[in-house]
Amino acid sequence: MDKEHLNLLCSVNELSSLLAGSHDVDTFLDRVCQMVMDHIRADVCSIYLLDENSNELYMKANKGLNVTTVGMIRMGASEGLVGACLASRRPVCEGKASTNPNYKSFTGLNEEEFEAFLAVPIQRGLERIGVLVLQRREQDTFDEHDVLALQATASQLASAIENARILLALRAQDDTPDAVASVEMQLIKGQVASPGFAFHRSVRIERAADDWLYIPGNVSRTFDVEDFRQALAETEQQLEELESKLEVKLPEMASMIFSAHMMMLKDPEFTGAMEELIAQGSCASQAIRSIALKYVDIFHRSPNAYIREKTSDVKDLARRLMGNLMRTVVDACIACEGRIIIAHDLYPSDLLKLSNENVGGIILGNGGVTSHIAILARSMKIPMVISADARLSKIEYDTPILIDAEIGNIFIYPTPQVIKEFEERNQRRELVQEAEVLDETRTICGEKVQIMGNINLLSDLTQANQLKVEGVGLYRTEFPFLIRTDFPSESDQITIYHHLLESMEDRPVTFRTLDVGGDKALSYFHDMHMEENPVMGMRSIRFSLEFPDIFKEQIRAILCAASGHSHTRLMFPMITGIEEFIRARALVDETLAEMKADNVPHLARPQIGMMVEVPSVIPLIDDLAEMADFFCIGTNDFTQFMLAVDRNNEKVQSYFVPNHPCILRALNTIASAALSHGTDLSICGEMAHNLKHVPFLLGIGIRTLSVDSQYLPALQNGIGQISVADCEAHAAALLKEPTIDAINTFQSEFMAALKP
Numbered sequence: 001m002d003k004e005h006l007n008l009l010c011s012v013n014e015l016s017s018l019l020a021g022s023h024d025v026d027t028f029l030d031r032v033c034q035m036v037m038d039h040i041r042a043d044v045c046s047i048y049l050l051d052e053n054s055n056e057l058y059m060k061a062n063k064g065l066n067v068t069t070v071g072m073i074r075m076g077a078s079e080g081l082v083g084a085c086l087a088s089r090r091p092v093c094e095g096k097a098s099t100n101p102n103y104k105s106f107t108g109l110n111e112e113e114f115e116a117f118l119a120v121p122i123q124r125g126l127e128r129i130g131v132l133v134l135q136r137r138e139q140d141t142f143d144e145h146d147v148l149a150l151q152a153t154a155s156q157l158a159s160a161i162e163n164a165r166i167l168l169a170l171r172a173q174d175d176t177p178d179a180v181a182s183v184e185m186q187l188i189k190g191q192v193a194s195p196g197f198a199f200h201r202s203v204r205i206e207r208a209a210d211d212w213l214y215i216p217g218n219v220s221r222t223f224d225v226e227d228f229r230q231a232l233a234e235t236e237q238q239l240e241e242l243e244s245k246l247e248v249k250l251p252e253m254a255s256m257i258f259s260a261h262m263m264m265l266k267d268p269e270f271t272g273a274m275e276e277l278i279a280q281g282s283c284a285s286q287a288i289r290s291i292a293l294k295y296v297d298i299f300h301r302s303p304n305a306y307i308r309e310k311t312s313d314v315k316d317l318a319r320r321l322m323g324n325l326m327r328t329v330v331d332a333c334i335a336c337e338g339r340i341i342i343a344h345d346l347y348p349s350d351l352l353k354l355s356n357e358n359v360g361g362i363i364l365g366n367g368g369v370t371s372h373i374a375i376l377a378r379s380m381k382i383p384m385v386i387s388a389d390a391r392l393s394k395i396e397y398d399t400p401i402l403i404d405a406e407i408g409n410i411f412i413y414p415t416p417q418v419i420k421e422f423e424e425r426n427q428r429r430e431l432v433q434e435a436e437v438l439d440e441t442r443t444i445c446g447e448k449v450q451i452m453g454n455i456n457l458l459s460d461l462t463q464a465n466q467l468k469v470e471g472v473g474l475y476r477t478e479f480p481f482l483i484r485t486d487f488p489s490e491s492d493q494i495t496i497y498h499h500l501l502e503s504m505e506d507r508p509v510t511f512r513t514l515d516v517g518g519d520k521a522l523s524y525f526h527d528m529h530m531e532e533n534p535v536m537g538m539r540s541i542r543f544s545l546e547f548p549d550i551f552k553e554q555i556r557a558i559l560c561a562a563s564g565h566s567h568t569r570l571m572f573p574m575i576t577g578i579e580e581f582i583r584a585r586a587l588v589d590e591t592l593a594e595m596k597a598d599n600v601p602h603l604a605r606p607q608i609g610m611m612v613e614v615p616s617v618i619p620l621i622d623d624l625a626e627m628a629d630f631f632c633i634g635t636n637d638f639t640q641f642m643l644a645v646d647r648n649n650e651k652v653q654s655y656f657v658p659n660h661p662c663i664l665r666a667l668n669t670i671a672s673a674a675l676s677h678g679t680d681l682s683i684c685g686e687m688a689h690n691l692k693h694v695p696f697l698l699g700i701g702i703r704t705l706s707v708d709s710q711y712l713p714a715l716q717n718g719i720g721q722i723s724v725a726d727c728e729a730h731a732a733a734l735l736k737e738p739t740i741d742a743i744n745t746f747q748s749e750f751m752a753a754l755k756p
Contacts, residue, residue, distance in 0.1 A: 024266050029061035029161070036153055037063050037134070040146055044114050044135035047161070048082050050128055057082055057131065064135070066110045073106050080104035082131045085119040089128075089549070091147050092119045095140030111135065118142040120150045124158045124487055132157070144599055155489035160263070186412040188389045190363070191653070193374035195710070196383030197426055198361030198403040199419060202395055203336060205343040205350075223284035223325055225275060231284070231324035236265055238320060261317045270295065284325055292318035340401045342392055346373055355380040361403040363392060363410060366650075376479065378708055379456040385410055388650060437468050441716045445723040449698065451715060452508075452706040454684060458496065461503045464709040471507035471567070473706025474632065474684045475500060477554065478515045481522060487550065490557045497561035501568065508567040510632065510706075511558050512611065513584075514551065515540045515573040535646065540574035545583055555591045562603035569607040571632060576616045578623060609680070612670055613637040621670055625677035632706065633670060635685030639663055658687045659743050664696065664734055671700040682706050691718040691754065692747050698724060699731025721754050 029047055037045035044064030048057045051074075059073040078087040084102045085092040094100050097117035105112065114135035122129040132154045136142070239261050264270045270291060277287035292314055299311045336357045344365040346354075351373060354362070361383040364373070377384040383405035395401070395412065402411040402419065411418055441449045452473030453464040457480075464472075480488050480496055488496075501509055516522055517539020544551035555570070562568035572584045585608055595602045609630035614637070617624060625631070635658055640647045642663055645655045657663070667683075674681035682704035687693045689711035697705070698719075707715065730750055737743050 049130040190385040190387030194377035194384035200360035493557035630680035699727035
């Protein structure tokens with residue numbers, strides 16, 4: 001790819017600055033056309049958007065043709081070369097466009113002299129958005145490099161242009177305080193979801209409240225148009241600062257997470273309508289409320305699930321505007337920085353925003369310690385405890401709280417003595433953590449045990465490298481999907497995956513393909529919210545096989561990023577039988593063939609394996625061991641399905657027993673099959689980092705553990721004190737026991753001999 005194409009991709013990656021310099025949506029789209037046209041050296045660049053109501057494509061922006069036709073040119077969604085591109089979801093490249101039978105000319109457009117034609121679809125996941133078109137006077141001048149560059153550009157632009165399309169389409173449409181907690185210290189027991197320590201004051205997040213546009217009754221002044229413009233400028237500056245912080249903390253989200261907010265700030269039908277109401281005599285606060293409520297109502301009534309999700313963007317933006325307008329009157333109610341958050345539940349996107357606001361810790365009233373909101377909190381290093389104790393609902397704003405997210409204790413109004421004890425404990429632990437970590441982990445008898453890292457977000461890589469993990473045993477590719485408001489583009493995914501692989505250098509990296517559904521629903525994918533039992537529904541590999549376009553796009557991104565990284569492995573989640581594995585592998589083969597035909601640099605021979613986490617594969621384990629390059633046992637879901645226990649339901653947490661005799665015997669069956677067939681085997685999940693269970697795992701032949709990297713020092717210390725012979729004898733004893741109590745006794749006795 002030549003320098004100009006690379007420059008284009010760099011420019012696209014800085015869309016936020018492009019948007020910031022645009023006065024409105026139309027200007028933004030015009031600037032996009034100019035940027036693309038300049039870098040690929042085309043004579044014409046056009047953006048066509050899909051009008052879903054009429055099922056027509058219309059020209060929304062153009063550089064190089066008759067500008068008076070912008071907004072006037074319309075065609076059927078499958079009409080002409082532009083429509084053919086959208087209908088097929090594939091690029092259309094013609095050396096002499098007028099000779100193609102699909103060619104359609106428009107009076108007054110004056111495009112006859114531009115024969116070289118290149119169009120690529122703009123799409124977000126399965127949703128069609130529009131078409132990006134380039135034209136040149138000279139025939140046969142677009143090549144495969146132009147196609148690839150324009151595809152990457154359209155992929156990056158999709159989210160921003162979709163937000164613009166929504167705003168343009170809309171133009172055609174017309175509290176009681178909690179009870180005061182006792183000043184005496186209270187101790188509330190909970191479950192550790194994300195380890196750490198936090199001592200801060202509280203703030204509560206309530207989903208159901210309509211206080212996002214609350215206007216205090218004691219405000220004595222009237223806000224005019226100058227106040228509104230000042231609030232508008234401050235809001236824009238805040239969003240730019242938040243995006244900058246996010247680029248450092250969570251690189252996955254650097255691509256336009258706040259684009260919807262910025263689009264609305266630039267839209268004359270949104271903030272412009274507010275200013276018009278103020279000019280007509282309305283108070284600025286009332287104008288914000290009136291227009292925001294109008295948009296919330298329009299979005300909420302939309303049949304489009306993605307547009308309905310945009311109500312949260314409107315509320316968040318209106319809240320910021322109102323807060324900046326009223327200053328301290330409202331700001332004190334919405335500040336989360338350095339606070340202990342109390343909430344009944346949170347979505348991954350909520351946690352993302354809280355992390356960006358540097359919250360101190362979280363107390364969650366719902367969920368389980370193995371839920372993916374807990375896993376995400378660990379990646380973000382946010383201490384989190386889960387507790388449904390009713391006393392938490394009575395805690396007032398600004399109450400001092402100490403979270404001990406090592407054992408799950410919550411102290412309300414902690415005493416000075418309690419605070420001192422915890423500070424001293426943390427100082428001692430920091431000294432221990434500074435102790436040297438060895439390059440390899442070995443048992444006392446010299447047997448090597450490979451400790452790999454579980455990676456959820458790119459921010460995990462710093463600690464993983466500091467603690468010398470030997471590779472990535474599980475990269476949860478779903479997290480960049482979960483923490484966004486729409487599907488990440490192929491280009492976004494390539495960027496993330498390439499960063500991961502470069503960070504690991506020549507160490508192995510295992511990509512688990514998209515594992516969504518269950519407790520990892522995509523908020524912007526409406527079908528996921530319609531199932532009565534989503535844990536057993538359209539999730540994991542079933543989702544990928546049901547939507548092969550999404551699956552193949554991810555596979556393509558992984559293989560493209562892995563060019564030159566031969567230690568890259570692909571792993572399918574929640575395989576329940578041989579047919580699923582064959583179908584998934586066939587889609588990988590199909591993608592490989594397409595990439596080869598398109599001359600796209602890629603990894604030609606990735607290792608392909610599977611998660612072992614569903615009981616149905618146990619009778620088939622020998623057959624699957626013959627087919628798969630490797631197995632990874634996911635103990636969290638495996639335990640859940642084996643024991644019929646919802647791991648996120650606190651009412652049945654006592655039944656979630658990873659050392660249940662049936663679990664241990666099943667693990668032994670899997671390990672035996674892998675060893676006999678020479679299939680590489682690793683294990684991830686809570687069992688892998690729990691020293692109570694590690695001797696058994698080593699005893700049945702497992703030599704690779706994949707864990708959150710923070711657990712590596714303790715694991716290395718514990719493994720260094722045990723021998724393989726002792727582990728094998730320990731495992732043999734556990735496999736003979738039919739009761740949980742007896743197994744617990746054996747494990748306690750074994751652990752008693754280890755030094756902390």
